Amino acid sequence: MEPAIMVRGLDHHFGAGEARRQVLFGLDLDIARGALVVLMGASGSGKTTLLTLLGGLRSVQAGSVRVLGREMAGASATALAGARRRMGFIFQAHNLHESLTAVQNVRLALDVHGAVPQAEAAAARALSLVGLEDRLHYHPARLSGGQKQRVAVARALAGSPEIIFADEPTAALDAENGLAVVALLKRLGAARGTTTLMVTHDNRVLDLADRIVTMRDGRLMPA
Numbered sequence: 194m195e196p197a198i199m200v201r202g203l204d205h206h207f208g209a210g211e212a213r214r215q216v217l218f219g220l221d222l223d224i225a226r227g228a229l230v231v232l233m234g235a236s237g238s239g240k241t242t243l244l245t246l247l248g249g250l251r252s253v254q255a256g257s258v259r260v261l262g263r264e265m266a267g268a269s270a271t272a273l274a275g276a277r278r279r280m281g282f283i284f285q286a287h288n289l290h291e292s293l294t295a296v297q298n299v300r301l302a303l304d305v306h307g308a309v310p311q312a313e314a315a316a317a318r319a320l321s322l323v324g325l326e327d328r329l330h331y332h333p334a335r336l337s338g339g340q341k342q343r344v345a346v347a348r349a350l351a352g353s354p355e356i357i358f359a360d361e362p363t364a365a366l367d368a369e370n371g372l373a374v375v376a377l378l379k380r381l382g383a384a385r386g387t388t389t390l391m392v393t394h395d396n397r398v399l400d401l402a403d404r405i406v407t408m409r410d411g412r413l414m415p416a
């Protein structure tokens with residue numbers, strides 16, 4: 194079976210004219226289905242840029258990016274949106290809507306999938322997966338930082354994604370909550386075959402990774 198992610202000769206530039214600058218240089222990368230892969234590297238090395246290209250959040254300029262068997266380079270906006278429906282995203286700033294309860298925040302993410310039968314029940318299930326079954330109707334203001342981050346994880350999981358992209362998901366968490374979030378992603382890999390690619394500076398979670406990929410100055414370091 195084709196890997197979940199297959200990248201070949203990926204370059205990326207930002208800016209135009211004089212200000213044009215290359216930030217990714219000829220990346221090649223395969224990520225197996227079901228793996229929990231940690232992406233490390235110094236600030237500015239290109240991790241977030243790579244993640245957003247893989248997630249169809251920015252256009253591929255040069256090279257090939259195949260995700261779940263589909264080429265993202267040159268894909269139409271509709272095709273990219275279709276690809277994104279098979280992915281879940283967890284970002285550092287959890288971006289919860291303050292006016293909505295935990296279960297409503299998760300439901301909102303399900304709405305992008307169109308009509309999901311029993312969306313409310315699906316949202317509640319995702320929240321109980323992250324141990325928040327007794328906080329369904331709390332607004333973010335009444336949740337701790339760790340609990341808010343777990344709502345963000347539940348939101349990413351609710352649509353049963355095949356791939357999860359996470360950008361520093363443990364940054365705002367203490368050791369215990371950080372490990373719990375990563376352990377949950379690891380369990381999903383085993384139980385559902387979900388692939389996770391996670392950017393982190395958090396050394397505490399490395400033991401749980403199936404593989405660590407390191408970037409330096411826009412290049413992938415040899416394993």
Ligand SMILES: Nc1ncnc2c1ncn2[C@@H]1O[C@H](COP(=O)(O)OP(=O)(O)OP(=O)(O)O)[C@@H](O)[C@H]1O
Nearest residue numbers: 207208216234235236237238239240241242243408
């Ligand atoms: N929208 C943008 N316009 C211009 N340059 C950008 C843009 N986004 C990122 N860059 C530059 O691209 C390079 C890679 O940035 P990127 O955010 O991918 O790094 P990173 O490894 O994720 O860093 P960090 O760990 O600090 O989040 C950096 O030099 C950054 O300044």
